[in-house]
Amino acid sequence: MKLKWKDDGTLKTPLARARGLGASHHGVSHWWHQRMTAVANLPLMIWLVWAVVHMQGWTYIEFTAWLAVPVNAILMILSVISVFYHAALGTQVIVEDYFHIEWMKIAKLIGIKLFFIAAGVACVFSILKIAFTG
């Protein structure tokens, strides 16, 4: 069949393409970021569990000395960013699925975003403070 528009290999009509990235206007980016962070979380969480197992009976000095080691600080920052982003995306979907009163849903979605941004900043700052000042 001869198409009236350029065949770009998708099944989208020109109207669908003109309207952009679907009802949410951000296409599959949410889905894709969920998967990317999931892939990153897998080795990071295995590392974190392995590290926490060794923390049995550690004192404050031992814990901060461990966190000040560059590789530990770097992996911890990566873990915090990847896990918190993954959690923000996941909890967003839960709210979207179960809360149908619009203002309540939007309030919860804003709350989730702000919580994970604040939590992430708090964690990264704390890790850097320990790493730089010991």
Added chain:
Amino acid sequence: MSDTKKYTTRPLSPHLQVYRPQMTSVLSIMHRAAGYALALGTIMVVWMLVAAASGPEAYGAFQDFVGTALGKFMIFGWSVALFYHMSNGVRHMLWDMGYLFKIESAYKAGYLVLAMTAILTALVWWAACPGGY
């Protein structure tokens, strides 16, 4: 329209309660529940790191809480949730890549996920116990 109810009472399509729970649906709900529990668990991570950055007293308060029965129970719960969400997450990844779509494979992978959760949880708590390994 004064007597119009805000929420309609018309019959809904067949809903959750009419379906017999199946392994696939139960594991799916558990994946979400575990993920939600883990999201709440981030509060503990924030507490741990901010306390450590604040000084020995604040970190001591965190350690004291972790040492209580409630603290240990919460950590244990999060370890189960993490290993389940992690194992089942791999199952989801395989679906995304186009594998395990036969009912039989989906079930087999589901049982494997449950077994992995039990094995990893047992392994980690055995290793974490004093003199464990």
